Amino acid sequence: MPSAKSAPRNGQAHVDEELYELTEDGRLPSDNSKVPRKYHDGSSIDWLHEEAVERERIHALRSQAGARGLLLPLLESSRMWFVVIMAGVGIGITGAWLDVLVKWLGDLREGRCSYGFFYNQVACCSGIDPGDKCLDWLTWSETFNIQSLFGQSLLQCFIYVLLAIVFAGSAALLVESYAPYAFHTGIPEIKAILGGYVFDSFLSPWTLLIKGVGLALAVASGLSLGKEGPLVHVACCMAFGLSRFFKQFHHNEAQKRKLLAAAAAAGVSVAFGSPLGGVLFGLEELDTFASETDVMWRAFVASAIAAVSLQWVNPFGTAKLVLFQVNNAIDVWRAFELIPWLGLGVGVLGSVLIKMNVEVALYRRNSYLSNWPVLEVVCVSAITAAISYLVVFSRQANGTSIANLFQECDPTKPDYHGLCNPTAMWENVFLLILTAIIKIGLTAWTFGMMIPAGIFLPTIAIGACLGRAVGLLTQGLYRAYPKAWIFLSCPPDPSERCISPGFYAVLGASAMLGGVTRMTISLVVIVFELTGALSHVLPIMICVMTSKWVGDAMGKDGIYSVWIAMRHYPWLPPVDYRDKGETGANIMKSLDRLVVIKDETLSAKELQALLQKYTYNGFPIVRQTQLVGFVTRDKIRDALETVSAEDYSDRMKKCSFSTRDSLLPETSRIDLSGYLEEAVLQLRKEVPQELVVNMFQKLNLRRILFTHAGELTGMTTKTDIVSLLMSHFPHTAALSQQPMYSMWQRAS
Amino acid sequence: MPSAKSAPRNGQAHVDEELYELTEDGRLPSDNSKVPRKYHDGSSIDWLHEEAVERERIHALRSQAGARGLLLPLLESSRMWFVVIMAGVGIGITGAWLDVLVKWLGDLREGRCSYGFFYNQVACCSGIDPGDKCLDWLTWSETFNIQSLFGQSLLQCFIYVLLAIVFAGSAALLVESYAPYAFHTGIPEIKAILGGYVFDSFLSPWTLLIKGVGLALAVASGLSLGKEGPLVHVACCMAFGLSRFFKQFHHNEAQKRKLLAAAAAAGVSVAFGSPLGGVLFGLEELDTFASETDVMWRAFVASAIAAVSLQWVNPFGTAKLVLFQVNNAIDVWRAFELIPWLGLGVGVLGSVLIKMNVEVALYRRNSYLSNWPVLEVVCVSAITAAISYLVVFSRQANGTSIANLFQECDPTKPDYHGLCNPTAMWENVFLLILTAIIKIGLTAWTFGMMIPAGIFLPTIAIGACLGRAVGLLTQGLYRAYPKAWIFLSCPPDPSERCISPGFYAVLGASAMLGGVTRMTISLVVIVFELTGALSHVLPIMICVMTSKWVGDAMGKDGIYSVWIAMRHYPWLPPVDYRDKGETGANIMKSLDRLVVIKDETLSAKELQALLQKYTYNGFPIVRQTQLVGFVTRDKIRDALETVSAEDYSDRMKKCSFSTRDSLLPETSRIDLSGYLEEAVLQLRKEVPQELVVNMFQKLNLRRILFTHAGELTGMTTKTDIVSLLMSHFPHTAALSQQPMYSMWQRAS
Known part of the structure; x- marks a missing residue:
């Protein structure tokens, strides 16, 4: 079964936490199997709990007697x-x-x-001397x-x-x-x-x-x-x-x-x-x-x-980490160049690429294509190869063509496809823009097919084509009107170089990457580690800045966030969430919608039945209305395994998760107090929703209980927060649903 | 009065939150003055509250009718x-x-x-042609x-x-x-x-x-x-x-x-x-x-x-951001060079510098020196100038000498003080190490005098001297034994360069900076933005890595953290705090040590008296033992100003911060419910101490209340957490106490 379908099916429009808990085939994990690991695929880990376990372990190591206590840690x-x-x-x-x-x-x-x-x-x-023709390669x-x-x-x-x-x-x-x-x-x-x-x-x-x-x-x-x-x-x-x-x-x-x-x-x-x-x-x-x-x-x-x-x-014997070394670029840049650079930054193509990619992904999921992933790959690769063979700038591997586009013209070096030929400027610009457009289409389609695929390099290639085109145009303008006031800052002799089109390609690549991924500082560092263009860090920063501003205005999410939303993973974007005056009450599931366990009212059998009936990941424990603590499904399961058969069948013996202030005599209760999590995080439902979201984001929580004067009033889980933060995106969970290929099945 | 004394006197050994609240002269801010800003110097802001205010404001702007609602935000x-x-x-x-x-x-x-x-x-x-002597400069x-x-x-x-x-x-x-x-x-x-x-x-x-x-x-x-x-x-x-x-x-x-x-x-x-x-x-x-x-x-x-x-x-007409351009360094580095580099990294001088600096600061505070700050500066500057004039490598401004130390030897360029003269190697090494030692002493003394002073540049200078010395020694070794097996990877012709001592200076500087500031990634980026040595990022990373490892083993704090601790600012270090099994109960002030306000028991006059008596920044409000909320000193003051004179003098009318479930008839209570903060963060005291610290660090809290089943059990403030995290440092608050110059005063 293709992966697009077999990824965990956790996403209906409104997802509850328990749905992340389903195993691959949709059944609940059987209660009696001893699960070797605590979490199954599709669940979310409990950071607080994991940290607590780690703390215990380290503590145990340190408290060993003598040298062991020093050596083991x-x-x-x-x-x-x-x-x-x-x-x-x-x-x-x-x-x-x-x-x-x-x-x-x-x-x-x-x-x-x-x-x-x-x-x-x-x-x-x-082994060949430079200049000789290589006869061994046929x-x-x-x-x-x-x-x-x-x-x-x-x-x-x-x-x-x-x-x-x-x-x-x-x-x-x-x-x-x-x-x-x-x-x-x-x-x-x-x-x-x-x-x-x-x-x-x-x-x-x-x-x-x-x-x-x-x-x-x-x-x-x-x-x-x-x-x-x-x-x-x-x-x-x-x-x-x-x-x-x-x-x-x-x-x-x-x-x-x-x-x-x-x-x-x-x-x-x-x-x-x-x-x-x-x-x-x-x-x-x-x-x-x-x-x-x-x-x-x-x-x-x-x-x-x-x-x-x-x-x-050192696979290629160059011993260099810099992949696309930029050299020979002019060290000084001029104020007027900000205009073409900002133009590159303002380019909205990053957002367009994201939108196209989403549309293609939706189409693929909802059409016949979802049944023929390999055929799709074969067709697209055939088309790509054919086009690449025809359009000159895309025939070479992405990496080589990028390296060439980043290169400045140097009379001592071979010219790359006539890019440095001033008379062929219009052809070059046309070809570069054509290549960019073709590549946008191909990339939008390819990213998401049944094949390992990264988006970084094609994005750089697209940006480099566009950047080089803009650079060539600017250079052409300068050559046509070297005396125009805008070029006054250039050297008076027009045979000296004033504009470095190769560097424009770097800027185009940065801007395009900024638009697609919405990264900022890491993008700048990656670009100049790629190109070695350290002295040009400022123009790169400016381009990334504008492209992010413009991109954010067209939609806040980068391509990875969009895919996370479409596949509906429980991931909290680190956005700066601002509520509009809502409080925690707005996002919590209120008490009447929760399944709670009333302490000392259920017999072991009833507890087991409750576990069978509800698929929730855990249950708050209350006594009357006072919150006592929280217990996870796994803990209850573990607890029930320790209950003796006699206790289990005795309907009068009640499970007691907290022996403090117990109302029952010791003989008529089953002590499960070791399984209770007392240290649950509680808030009042009056706290701003913003703070609730913030706590989930920063403390990596799985749930927050809401109480008032000790009484449980509601609960919020990570899933609720994920849904809240993704609510602006129209295609949330679009790829985690079943593909609609029933049409085709009926037809066949 | 010198600044070292007039910094807020907030640090006794055990500091309570209220002490941060004192005004400069030690008195409480008078209650009746309308304070234009809410916080006075020495207090800590309440992030949650500030964010809430901002949210309200933005919300108010957005909810304006029509175009204003769009334009104002x-x-x-x-x-x-x-x-x-x-x-x-x-x-x-x-x-x-x-x-x-x-x-x-x-x-x-x-x-x-x-x-x-x-x-x-x-x-x-x-205006002078290069080569001509400048006659205008006398x-x-x-x-x-x-x-x-x-x-x-x-x-x-x-x-x-x-x-x-x-x-x-x-x-x-x-x-x-x-x-x-x-x-x-x-x-x-x-x-x-x-x-x-x-x-x-x-x-x-x-x-x-x-x-x-x-x-x-x-x-x-x-x-x-x-x-x-x-x-x-x-x-x-x-x-x-x-x-x-x-x-x-x-x-x-x-x-x-x-x-x-x-x-x-x-x-x-x-x-x-x-x-x-x-x-x-x-x-x-x-x-x-x-x-x-x-x-x-x-x-x-x-x-x-x-x-x-x-x-x-462009102050110096170079139009370059890179201050200490490294060029002419050999691009390839060899595995054996890792040995001297690790040696540079292992240098413990960073920690030594921190320790010396702390000792000097303590000595300055506790001796006559604290009365003669200007004289101290004058003496140190005289000594520094005299020594600098004598020792050749320190005569030039720090910046110039660093730039020279980073420079590789180039026969076409003037030699900097014979550094490139192979016969003078031992003199050079001796002078460089001497310079480094002198500079360590001077820097440790200077950093903390009554003068604006940064530690970055001197640290770079010290590291550069040491690095260059190590580089010269390595080069000398290579020149002496070019055929040794360790140098096999060098070019066979010993006249070719194999070792770049200038680059060793860069590495020394990185390692020294790493030891003093304990920065990692930002340090590496700064170093290669300073030097342009992008292709050498790996050795720099390795040096910073080792120096941080070694440094951390000698004491976790960088120089800035040490100074924060000595001045005892309420700053939470972003360390990964691990408790040893303690819970929140360990760090909270328990109920019997707190001043709480019992709701509906105090008349306005009594409330005013309570405000006069206790200097705490705020008070939990309880009804019987149930927590109702929290109210800050400022809020109470505001509230009392709204109380009518009649109510104020009526001893039978009680202040009511929460009208819900009120036990008093409306006529016999003063409604102050608008001033209550209901949305306080509550935890159970059973939560791990680690989590409490974590919440303070990540949510920027000012206080956490501990409750159990709605009953208040205790409170922890930011100050408690600061003290906890600084407890390992022996000189905490050493500089925020009064200087001990009484001795001298007695003598005079």
Whole structure:
């Protein structure tokens, strides 16, 4: 079954907490099975509880007698650092080898190495003196010894498209058959997981393998996608796998998440060769470090280690982390350039791309397409390959074309497709804009297909095309009117360069990324770690600033938030929520809509029956109307297992969760007081709704009980808050419902 | 009175919240005066309340009829951006002109411009062809036409030292006489203010002026101090001054703080020419943006705008933001270099500097020195100037010598004091280490004198000396044994460079900064925005990593936290607090130690008497033992003003803060229910202490009430939490007590 369908079906329009608790097949987990882990996929972890468990554990370690009390915590801490460092090293090496794989597969589309099938073009020709023609690398037409020029072109084109289809198709097949969760970017899911959502199958070793291989195939197929987001997913899978060997992570969901956050940062670090950008991405986009300074610190270490490992493997022998080195740009920029730059920033294409992507996703879900995911991938890859072969600026892999677009013209270097030819300006501008438009369409369609796909690189490519076009136009204007007052600040000699169109491409890419992801500071850091354009940080900041302002005016959510909303994960966006004067009363489920357990009124059998009847994740315990505490479903289940058969069948013996102030004699009650959570968070329902939302966001709560003078008045769960914060988005939960393919089924 | 004494005297060993509430002279604010602002210096703001007020205001604006309801919020928002942008521009321009002033004053110590007194050396000689000698700039010995070489040296040295004393002395006099809060770096206070501490006189226009001028004088005097921290203070003063013109900031302390956070980022941005570093400094060190994403966004804008303004004014005509450009360093680094680098990182000098600085501060406070702050400054500046004139590497201004130490050797450029001379290696290493040791001593003494002083630049200078020394030693080793196995990875020809000692200086500076400030990611960003060494980000990260690890092992607090603790500001460090199994009960003041108001038992007169008797900032209201709510001192005062004279004197009429479930007939009660805060945060005392601390840290609370089944059991205030988190530091509040100069007074 394709992943788009088999993701947890947790989203009806109004979702209650208990719905997150359903197992995959919709049944409740059976009560008698001993569940090895406390949470099942689809639930949300209880941070407070996890932290409490961790505290207990550390406390137990420290209170050991003598040297053990000193050594054990030290061992714990070094184990933690060991895992962080190992994860960093693993991710760095994996990233490097994925690069190698992609390069080889990509080159395979054009030819093969005569003396070894598994060499890529650069490795194959590595022994050649510069300037000599490489004879060891044979294009396919050379391999098949085709003489006619037309035949050569036809064969090359045919193999180019065919291999694209084969790569993309096999990636899709792998994903569909073995690891449905390996499709898409993975970042929305990682965000949800780091926020407390439990989704272990998303991080399984199988997913790791398929996502890695599928990613290499997908990137090599030339589809309009990048490897950045999926690499974050791969990194998290690796860390998750590692964590299984260490009890301190395996048995504590909160600790596991802190490790995953560090791994995610390392993933970005490897994807962009940007160790600082990785940390900041975790900080800003994954929003995990705000709560814990030590998480940021671990991410910092993991990120640095991963980048060192990547550099150490050094897949292409350049030993450089900077992917798209910008050089030869003019160091000084002039005030008039702010006009084209702001123009780039104001571009609303980021929002358009998001909107198109949403529409495509909805269409895919609600049409025949949902039954033919692999066919869809094959068709799109065929179309992409055909178009790419025709339109010059998109024939090369995204990475190469971006690097070329970022490059300034330099008479000593070969010209990239005549970009530096001043007489061909209008053709170039037309081609660049055409490429950008085509890429927007392809990207909007590709991002969401049954294939691992990141959105970063295509977005950069689109932005770079547009930016270069604007740069060429500005340059053309300057060449036409070098004496105009607006160009007065340029050097008087028009043969000197005044405008650097390559840098405009960088700005276009930044602005486009800003519009799509709505990141700010991490985006700027990533861009200049990518390009090395440190001295140009200010224009980049200005562009990101404007693009975010304009984008936010068209819709507050970045592409990842939109996907989270569509898949309806229980994730609290870190937005600055402002109520309009509502209080907690507005968002709480009031007492009459809650199922509460009246203490010392239920026999064990009745308690069991209640557990069977209601699927809620937990129940408030009251005595008369006074709140006594809260007990989770799991705790009740555990408690009932300890009840003796005799007590169980005695209808007169009542379950007592709090023995304090008990009204019953000891003989007629079953003492379950050990299972009560007394330390529940209580608020008055008069508190501003804003504060309630704030507490959920900052304290990672799962529920808040409302009381007045000790009496329970209502309850709010994380799910309520998620629904509240997502209420402005029209397509919430659109992808978590069943696809509407009944039409087709009737027809067939 | 020197500032060290006149800072709010809020720190006895056990401080209660009410002590923060005292006015400067120790009396309670008089009850009948209409206070124009709600908080007085020394109190902590109530974030929840401020946010509630802001919410009300925005709501009122939005609910205006018709176009006003749309336009007014827009106007509000544009006003906010106007202030942010104006603050950014102002800070950028101020920073630029401070640079100019410092340069001129600094050059004045060596000579003057013959055709205009107010030109600095570079400006004076600007018309000269390169290579020609500048005749317009006259050294003092030239001005006074002294012929003998000895006389020349003597006069130069004399004027050099004399002007240092004059500059430093006048800065100290200015600070002592007009703005005692303008001394020191200001960052500890800014941290406290951003955390909610009210300290308006710290941000007055007078402080702004004196700090700006005093800073220029202090830097020009050649004392071992930097301008970075004070610039943050100046930036905050400017934003504070601007905020007074806008009601939305002036009347809301929370909004004001968000603006100050943006200004602080802009201050760092200007100080280092590092717009990203500014934002990250705010994020990591000031810890303000974690709570609010829009604060980070504003800081980003302010920071960028400030850097643009600085670049636009372009004080030195270089149009570059990068202060200490590193170039000519070798791009590739080798694995064996990790050994010296880790050695730099492991250096414990950061912690030593902090410890020495604390000891000096304690000694200064508890000795005669506390009476002679200006004399102390004069003496230290004389000593500093004399030593600097003797020891070659410290004669130049900190900035220049750092730039030279970061520079690689380049045969085409002039050699800086023979650093590149391979035969003088041992002398150089000796001199560098000597300089570092002297600088550590001077810096530890200077940081805390009655003069504006930042710690960043001297720390960089110390680290750069040490790093360069290590670099020279490594290089020497390589030159001596080029064939050793450890150097196998170097190019086979020993005349080629393998080791870049300049880059070692950068690493030393990073490690030293890491040890002193304990910053991580923001430090790395600042360092490479300072040096432009983007391709070397990994070694920098590694050095910062090790230095933080080692430093944390020797004491968790950075220098700013230490100063906050010594001055005992109510600031909650964002540490990851772990309890040892304690619960809230451990940290709360229990009911019998609280002053509570029993509802409907006090007449107005009795209430007034209670207000006179107890200085607490607020009182819980109970009925029997049930908690009804909380009321602050200010609210009671307001409430009592509305009571009619008749009611006031009627002893039978009781004050009623909650009319619900009232037991009294309406005629015999005074309805004060409008003044009650019902929405107080309540917890059970069984919650883990960790959670209590966490809530204070993340929700910016001022107090938490503990209840059980509606009954009040205790209360915890921010002050309790501050004391708890600072309890490990031995000198807490050491500087907020009265200085012990009684000894001296007896003697005289």
